[in-house]
Amino acid sequence: MSAIGTDVGGKKMKLHKKVLGVGMATVALSIPLMGTAFAGQDALSSTHGASAHFINVGDKFEVCDLAFDGNTAKVEYEYVRKDGTLQKGSHSATVDSGNCSMFDHDFGEGRKVKFRAVVQIPFWPDVTGPWKTGIA
Known part of the structure; x- marks a missing residue:
């Protein structure tokens, strides 16, 4: 193994080319991998009586009814498809009083999903x- 001499504070320091080469190769190999994976992002919207949670793993909405009031908790969402068209929709919790319902989707990876929690009150x-x- 060859060495490079460096004078630091009057002392001769040796840096080994082999060690430097391995370290530089490791950095060079990891750089292309950094930007390839999409990192999804969960998000939560809530209001008095309801919450809507976007879960990026599996592209799910969890809608929770947080109040014992007989009103309906739901999520409203908007999503721009890859072809540029807008997909809108909503899901209502199927149960009342502190329970949650789960709804599956298949949004394009890395796409933004805009949503909000809603309490539907009759009249x-x-x-x-x-x-x-959230980001799928």
Whole structure:
């Protein structure tokens, strides 16, 4: 193994070319892999009485009814497909009073999904949580 001499503070330091070569090769191999995987992102929207959770693994919505009030908890969502068309929809929790319902989707990987929690109250305007964005 050959060495390179370096003078540091009056002392001769040796850096081995072989060690430097291995370290540089490791860095060079890892750089192309960094940008290839999409990192999905979960998100949560909630309001008094309901929550909507986007779970990126499996592209799921979990809608929870958080109040014992007889109102319906739901999620409203919007998603721009790869072809540029807008997909809109909603899912209502199938049970009331502190329970959650799960809804599966198959959004394109790396695509943004905009959604919000909603409480549907008969004869009154809906109560809505803030729009949030998850990444599939």
